Amino acid sequence: MEPQTKRWKGLEYDTDSWVVYPVLSDEQSQDVELIEAYAAPILNKKETSRLVRELNSFFPLNGHQHIKRVRACKEKGTPHPLDILVCLTSDAPDMKVVGLNSLLPSDRVKHDGLGEPFLVKIPARPPLTRPQFELASKHWPTSFHEDKQMTVALKGELFSPPEKAAMHMYMRSAVTAAKAAKDRGMEAVGAVVVNPVTEEVIAVGHDCRHDHPLHHAVMVCIDLVARSQGGGCYTFDSHPACQLIPPTSGTHHNEPDAEKSSQPYICTGYDLYVTREPCVMCAMALVHSRIGRVFYGITSADGALGTKFKVHSQKDLNHHFEVYKGILSKQCEGLNASSDRIQSKCLEER
Amino acid sequence: MGGAEESKSASAESFCPSDAEIQKWMGAAFDVAKDALENGEVPVGCLMVYKDEVVAKGRNEVNETKNATRHAELVALDQLRDWCRRNDLDVTHVCKQTALYVTVEPCIMCAAALCLFNIPVVVYGCRNERFGGCGSVLEVSSAHLPQTGTTFKCVSGHRAEEAVEMLKTFYKQENPNAPKPKTRKE
Numbered sequence: 266m267e268p269q270t271k272r273w274k275g276l277e278y279d280t281d282s283w284v285v286y287p288v289l290s291d292e293q294s295q296d297v298e299l300i301e302a303y304a305a306p307i308l309n310k311k312e313t314s315r316l317v318r319e320l321n322s323f324f325p326l327n328g329h330q331h332i333k334r335v336r337a338c339k340e341k342g343t344p345h346p347l348d349i350l351v352c353l354t355s356d357a358p359d360m361k362v363v364g365l366n367s368l369l370p371s372d373r374v375k376h377d378g379l380g381e382p383f384l385v386k387i388p389a390r391p392p393l394t395r396p397q398f399e400l401a402s403k404h405w406p407t408s409f410h411e412d413k414q415m416t417v418a419l420k421g422e423l424f425s426p427p428e429k430a431a432m433h434m435y436m437r438s439a440v441t442a443a444k445a446a447k448d449r450g451m452e453a454v455g456a457v458v459v460n461p462v463t464e465e466v467i468a469v470g471h472d473c474r475h476d477h478p479l480h481h482a483v484m485v486c487i488d489l490v491a492r493s494q495g496g497g498c499y500t501f502d503s504h505p506a507c508q509l510i511p512p513t514s515g516t517h518h519n520e521p522d523a524e525k526s527s528q529p530y531i532c533t534g535y536d537l538y539v540t541r542e543p544c545v546m547c548a549m550a551l552v553h554s555r556i557g558r559v560f561y562g563i564t565s566a567d568g569a570l571g572t573k574f575k576v577h578s579q580k581d582l583n584h585h586f587e588v589y590k591g592i593l594s595k596q597c598e599g600l601n602a603s604s605d606r607i608q609s610k611c612l613e614e615r
Numbered sequence: 616m617g618g619a620e621e622s623k624s625a626s627a628e629s630f631c632p633s634d635a636e637i638q639k640w641m642g643a644a645f646d647v648a649k650d651a652l653e654n655g656e657v658p659v660g661c662l663m664v665y666k667d668e669v670v671a672k673g674r675n676e677v678n679e680t681k682n683a684t685r686h687a688e689l690v691a692l693d694q695l696r697d698w699c700r701r702n703d704l705d706v707t708h709v710c711k712q713t714a715l716y717v718t719v720e721p722c723i724m725c726a727a728a729l730c731l732f733n734i735p736v737v738v739y740g741c742r743n744e745r746f747g748g749c750g751s752v753l754e755v756s757s758a759h760l761p762q763t764g765t766t767f768k769c770v771s772g773h774r775a776e777e778a779v780e781m782l783k784t785f786y787k788q789e790n791p792n793a794p795k796p797k798t799r800k801e
């Protein structure tokens with residue numbers, strides 16, 4: 266793999282030193298929840314299609330369409346090759362003794378070819394990712410509409426070497442800004458806003474909470490972007506590493522579509538690179554600002570894009586975005602360790 | 616260590632506005648919200664009170680700054696800092712005895728910002744079903760986030776229906792600064 270990645274033009278970066286993983290929603294990353302159901306062995310294979318038909322109409326698996334009705338019995342030595350799902354225990358009638366007669370009225374579902382029922386556990390929800398599918402299938406056969414991109418992303422292989430090289434470059438700017446902050450005795454966090462269409466950096470910022478408790482690197486970048494659009498309400502002139510990058514002239518002439526598309530509106534469609542996971546305030550500021558995607562290096566203890574909350578996939582909010590972590594993780598980790606040392610030094614001085 | 620330190624933390628814990636104070640300051644916050652609505656702005660009024668004095672009065676400034684984070688609460692926090700500077704007072708010290716009065720539950724971002732400023736009490740009118748950070752969408756106000764500030768107490772429900780009505784009136788109008796959806800003409 267290594268010689269191939271090194272062939273990329275201008276790629277003096279060691280993009281193999283880090284892996285980028287998506288930060289998924291709770292639904293996508295949680296364990297497989299199981300519910301109880303009754304299954305029964307099919308003693309006579311020839312009755313299978315009739316049993317499926319009759320059970321589907323008598324005990325439809327409403328809301329559980331991901332569950333397959335019949336499974337093959339894997340254990341060797343079982344006299345019957347198939348099990349059929351009769352019903353969820355929640356749908357079953359009250360019965361003193363579990364048996365075919367109490368479970369199924371024989372005038373609706375003929376018992377021919379069916380053995381005595383037993384309890385099984387089946388996945389409550391359709392699997393959203395391949396890991397969830399693999400876990401779910403251990404309990405009962407489950408259908409899965411695979412999102413191929415997600416499967417690749419979960420392996421850390423979503424981005425191509427040139428894409429990783431670009432990400433490396435952007436995060437390196439964020440790390441440089443973080444170092445500039447650290448040199449001035451401030452918290453070592455840096456952030457960069459990029460327009461992924463034009464591949465231009467729009468703003469670079471670092472943490473300024475030393476000056477203002479809310480001037481985290483992300484908030485600095487959001488205000489710099491506002492400034493690039495003729496707004497903004499702060500100046501960061503005293504911090505030369507916090508800056509707007511003027512657009513390279515002529516870019517838009519090469520793209521007739523750029524003319525047609527509307528004026529930039531807050532952070533719509535932009536990517537943010539930040540050395541560590543944003544806090545709740547910054548995460549929600551990114552929702553309000555309609556950020557496109559967020560890439561961070563390492564997690565943080567009170568982080569709101571994966572650690573304490575998942576604001577980017579929070580139900581009820583009107584804007585969601587993709588989040589990836591792990592970009593330049595070692596360099597970002599290094600920043601964090603040294604800023605912790607500064608923090609504890611400050612505390613000692615108090 | 617000792618007596619002084621203990622009594623300070625005790626007063627911070629018991630710090631909570633009286634009914635009369637809530638009546639008075641929420642009335643003032645509603646006046647700010649009404650004024651905003653009449654001027655076609657998000658009808659959220661917010662003020663910060665320290666020792667019976669209004670030290671900050673914020674309204675939403677998102678449109679003029681093109682910065683989507685300029686909610687009334689963040690604008691007010693900047694004013695509070697300015698007020699402290701003018702009066703040569705320590706921001707951290709003032710914040711510990713400052714209450715925020717706002718007509719609508721602070722959003723997730725503003726709730727987190729209030730934690731970062733160590734504001735102990737927030738009095739609000741109606742719930743914020745779209746963005747609320749004091750329980751409606753997320754519970755930031757009481758979340759254990761030791762690296763990013765302290766929790767705050769909420770007193771809610773004062774003139775809630777009125778605050779909701781103002782929001783409904785506002786959201787019926789379209790935000791002229793947002794880009795038009797692409798499905799429309801052009």
Ligand SMILES: [Zn+2]
Pocket residue numbers: 481482483543544545546547548
């Ligand atoms: Zn933050």
Ligand SMILES: [Zn+2]
Pocket residue numbers: 686687688721722723724725726
């Ligand atoms: Zn807000």
